Each structure stands twice: as structure tokens, then as C-alpha cells.
Amino acid sequence: MFSENYSVCLNDDGSARELERNGPVVTYKAIGYDSGRVVAMQLIPLASIDEVDRVRFEENARAAQKLDDSNIARVFDVGIKDDHLVFVTEYLEGETAEAWIDEHGPMPADAVLRIGLQVMNALTAAANHSLTDRSIQPANLMILPGAASDGGWPRVKLLNFGLAGLKVRSDGDEIRELVPSMPSQFASPEQLENRPVDFRSDIFSLGAAMWFLLTGAAPPAAAESGPRLSPSAVALPRFVRNLVSQMLRTNPEERPQDPAAFAEKIHASLQKAERQTAFTRSFGP
Known part of the structure; x- marks a missing residue:
């Protein structure tokens, strides 16, 4: 789902471009293949989060996907891939x-x-x-x-x-x-x-x-x-x-x-x- 839809941006040395690292969680800069938009892709190891919290987070993220307002940071995707919870949002600078x-x-x-x-x-x-x-x-x-x-x-x-x-x-x-x-x-x-x-x-x-x-x-x-x-x-x-x-x-x-x-x-x-x-x-x- 995610590897087919998004391409992680690379640094000059070919390494993946990290936006942030918070403990075991890494956020990468990526580009949607179909949309061409720049996004922030967060990879959260499933082993690092409580299962109940994960389910609630996914439910809330899917609810937030309904919102398309210029004053709300967009949520584009959420799901599980290769033992990670993947969370894709609008890339913002500020x-x-x-x-x-x-x-x-x-x-x-x-x-x-x-x-x-x-x-x-x-x-x-x-x-x-x-x-x-x-x-x-x-x-x-x-x-x-x-x-x-x-x-x-x-x-x-x-x-x-x-x-x-x-x-x-x-x-x-x-x-x-x-x-x-x-x-x-x-x-x-x-x-x-x-x-x-x-x-x-x-x-x-x-x-x-x-x-x-x-x-x-x-x-x-x-x-x-x-x-x-x-x-x-x-x-x-x-x-x-x-x-x-x-x-x-x-x-x-x-x-x-x-x-x-x-x-x-x-x-x-x-x-x-x-x-x-x-x-x-x-x-x-």
C-alpha cells in the first residue's frame, strides 16, 4: 500500500531523508506517486505502542482523513506495513x-x-x-x-x-x-x-x-x-x-x-x- 503509493525522498548520498526521529519513531519526507504532493511519512514500530492505543489512534486518524480544510493539516493514509504503523500526513514547514x-x-x-x-x-x-x-x-x-x-x-x-x-x-x-x-x-x-x-x-x-x-x-x-x-x-x-x-x-x-x-x-x-x-x-x- 505505502511502497506502491509513496517514494521516500533521498539525500545527496542516497540515504533516506529524515525529518524527525523521536525514540524508535522515524519521520521521512516522501512524495506521492499519483498526487505528486510532498508528505511526511511516519514509521512507528508496532512493538513500541500499546495495542489499544494503536487501534484508537488508527480510528481517530481515519476520522481525520474526512477533513479537507485549508486550516487543518491533512491526514492522507494510515495503516500497518512490515511491523510498523505507517502514518502519512501533509508536509509542513513553519x-x-x-x-x-x-x-x-x-x-x-x-x-x-x-x-x-x-x-x-x-x-x-x-x-x-x-x-x-x-x-x-x-x-x-x-x-x-x-x-x-x-x-x-x-x-x-x-x-x-x-x-x-x-x-x-x-x-x-x-x-x-x-x-x-x-x-x-x-x-x-x-x-x-x-x-x-x-x-x-x-x-x-x-x-x-x-x-x-x-x-x-x-x-x-x-x-x-x-x-x-x-x-x-x-x-x-x-x-x-x-x-x-x-x-x-x-x-x-x-x-x-x-x-x-x-x-x-x-x-x-x-x-x-x-x-x-x-x-x-x-x-x-
Whole structure:
């Protein structure tokens, strides 16, 4: 299946081109024979993963294959070949939002709203398939080269949709996370309590991620009316604070109830933030 459909790229010396090595797991750069697209092909030794985890990962990966959205990293193939679980995804170059914040500090409000809009569009597409991500966090937001569809910065894709928490064992029985698990500070209350979740849980996690991007810190514990404002958050425009606070309500019934309608609300907030930025710059030197 995989050797017939994909060709691993080679280095100048003829060796296979590795993108990443994580314990026993190796990711190669490859090209699809029929599509001609560049992909990332991950080879996971079956002996390194729990059978129950493997089955769940395959099921979630096949569900993610249904999603064809410009803001979700595509899953192309998953299956077993020669004692390995093979996982083929879209090849991407960029850096995570988490890494960007570590290097540069908090993002401008318009950039964060643009990220929020792109992720909400992705969640709307997923909701049409009754799918939830359950792992929206800065480490799973990839900032890509180039501009977003509206011409602004940044352009992002949501990584590892629905695939969080897969662990592998190395030869020395060291346990490594292959896909980042969900940090508690970005998980909704219902997710932390192992209650049923829907897209409103993802909206909470997106709100927590946006808070992090705006302030450089995870939100404090959410209260019924939303999180307490930190000094860095107080400096944000009120309409941005109100938007994110609504996403972070403890009760999912008090969060946005329609992903498409809420995407429009974020879009309106983005336009307002851009107008404010343009107005401020008009009085600059």
C-alpha cells in the first residue's frame, strides 16, 4: 500500500531523508506517486505502542482523513506495513505558535484574532462531520510562511487533529509522547472531568490558547463568569477581552453555541482590531 503509493525522498548520498526521529519513531519526507504532493511519512514500530492505543489512534486518524480544510493539516493514509504503523500526513514547514511566543513574546490582538478565526473555520468544518479535536493548544498551531486568505499574518494550520496523547516505548522502556497530550491549562472543565464533550469544549481550548498568545501565559482558573484579568490582559481592548472570556466560561451552555456564527463574530472583532490599529498608526511619526 505505502511502497506502491509513496517514494521516500533521498539525500545527496542516497540515504533516506529524515525529518524527525523521536525514540524508535522515524519521520521521512516522501512524495506521492499519483498526487505528486510532498508528505511526511511516519514509521512507528508496532512493538513500541500499546495495542489499544494503536487501534484508537488508527480510528481517530481515519476520522481525520474526512477533513479537507485549508486550516487543518491533512491526514492522507494510515495503516500497518512490515511491523510498523505507517502514518502519512501533509508536509509542513513553519513553527508552532508556542515556539513563536517563546521567542517573541505576546502577539498583537489582530494576529491572535486571525488565528482564532482560522481555527474556528476549521472547527466549523469538523463539526459538520461531528468531529471534535480535544487538543487545541499553542503546540498544535503551526504558523506557516505566507499570508492568510485575507492577506494578513499569520497563516496557521491545526496539527494532530483528534490524535493527542499517543505514547511510544523506546528500547530502554523510556516512554515518549509521539503527539502532544492535552495540557490541563488548555482543557475545558468537562474534558478534565471526563464528561462528554462537543465543539464547545474545543471553543474553550481555543479561548485558552488565544489568551496565551495575547498575554504569554495560560489563563488563570476559569470562574463562572470567565477568568480573572491579569495585568497584561487588562491592557487588551475590551472587546477582545470580552470575546475570549465568553469562550472560557465554565458552563458550556454559556459559551458560543454555533461555530459558524461565532466565526463571524471573531471576523467582526478582527476587522475592528485592524481599524483601531490603522487609526493609531495614522497618528504615529
